[in-house]
Amino acid sequence: xxxxxxxxxxxxxxxxxxxxxxxxxxxxxxxxxxxxxxxxxxxxxxxxxxxxxxxxxxxxxxxxxxxxxxxxxxxxxxxxxxxxxxxxxxxxxxxxxxxxxxxxxxxxxxxxxxxxxxxxxxxxxxxxxxxxxxxxxxxxxxxxxxxxxxxxxxxxxxxxxxxxxxxxxxxxxxxxxxxxxxxxxxxxxxxxxxxxxxxxxxxxxxxxxxxxxxx
Amino acid sequence: xxxxxxxxxxxxxxxxxxxxxxxxxxxxxxxxxxxxxxxxxxxxxxxxxxxxxxxxxxxxxxxxxxxxxxxxxxxxxxxxxxxxxxxxxxxxxxxxxxxxxxxxxxxxxxxxxxxxxxxxxxxxxxxxxx
Numbered sequence: 001x002x003x004x005x006x007x008x009x010x011x012x013x014x015x016x017x018x019x020x021x022x023x024x025x026x027x028x029x030x031x032x033x034x035x036x037x038x039x040x041x042x043x044x045x046x047x048x049x050x051x052x053x054x055x056x057x058x059x060x061x062x063x064x065x066x067x068x069x070x071x072x073x074x075x076x077x078x079x080x081x082x083x084x085x086x087x088x089x090x091x092x093x094x095x096x097x098x099x100x101x102x103x104x105x106x107x108x109x110x111x112x113x114x115x116x117x118x119x120x121x122x123x124x125x126x127x128x129x130x131x132x133x134x135x136x137x138x139x140x141x142x143x144x145x146x147x148x149x150x151x152x153x154x155x156x157x158x159x160x161x162x163x164x165x166x167x168x169x170x171x172x173x174x175x176x177x178x179x180x181x182x183x184x185x186x187x188x189x190x191x192x193x194x195x196x197x198x199x200x201x202x203x204x205x206x207x208x209x210x211x212x213x214x215x
Numbered sequence: 216x217x218x219x220x221x222x223x224x225x226x227x228x229x230x231x232x233x234x235x236x237x238x239x240x241x242x243x244x245x246x247x248x249x250x251x252x253x254x255x256x257x258x259x260x261x262x263x264x265x266x267x268x269x270x271x272x273x274x275x276x277x278x279x280x281x282x283x284x285x286x287x288x289x290x291x292x293x294x295x296x297x298x299x300x301x302x303x304x305x306x307x308x309x310x311x312x313x314x315x316x317x318x319x320x321x322x323x324x325x326x327x328x329x330x331x332x333x334x335x336x337x338x339x340x341x342x343x344x345x
Binding site for chain 2: 018038040041042043045070071072074075076077079080081
């Protein structure tokens with residue numbers, strides 16, 4: 001399959017405090033591939049994965065771009081363009097770190113301020129579920145917060161891979177559903193879409209007509 | 216007061232001393248001595264702070280342990296009050312993150328035989344488009 005042979009290009013942004021495991025999470029999802037691309041001008045890393053999505057209609061090839069904030073979140077500086085271009089958000093906190101859980105609200109505020117719309121698709125992940133002995137946030141506490149903000153919640157482990165693929169699939173499903181239902185929604189960052197065999201802006205027949213008219 | 220002819224050495228010396236404290240988590244709290252309790256200003260990634268107490272709260276809240284720092288250039292100018300204006304261009308690498316470019320501006324004001332940091336502006340050099 002060639003580089004451009006896909007139906008949809010979908011961009012997800014992983015957010016959350018430093019140390020919650022965003023990079024490991026994406027590393028785990030992309031089958032342990034290290035070939036990330038770091039773009040220093042914007043200060044972000046990204047990984048890619050291609051998958052077959054089976055929604056209500058025909059199966060579609062999805063080219064997934066997973067953006068990682070690469071440490072700039074430590075400075076509380078995030079290029080707002082990332083938020084604007086992302087179609088879905090993986091919001092992670094660390095089940096063994098209370099502060100990272102308390103920051104979820106701030107990340108949501110940031111995200112809703114800068115994303116392409118007020119209520120973008122987000123999934124909340126309580127990461128490091130394998131470190132049960134060090135857990136300080138209970139599942140009930142996390143679910144309360146997730147319910148309050150209307151987010152799906154999963155407990156994940158980037159170390160073992162537990163629920164990592166599921167989290168991405170749930171988010172992808174939400175984004176694809178929104179896309180199918182919201183063709184008329186001008187807020188959606190559709191300029192990111194690459195449709196198969198998209199018609200050129202002016203067809204060749206129209207072009208020749210134009211030329212004829214000017215002659 | 217007159218222009219200080221040693222502005223280049225003062226600029227380079229300050230930068231070296233400042234980052235030696237900043238980059239060591241154990242020593243970072245000692246940066247408090249660089250700022251004035253009332254009159255020092257800092258702008259950290261767009262956040263405005265005034266006074267050494269507020270500035271230190273911000274600096275000690277930053278979540279990284281190990282910092283590798285590469286200074287590319289330090290440019291300095293003398294000021295007519297005897298102070299020194301300093302611009303630093305460099306790169307920062309925290310823990311296992313990729314390196315980020317940054318710039319930082321300092322204004323040093325003379326205080327007795329020494330200086331204190333009256334203005335400090337920090338930004339990562341990241342942009343809205345690649």
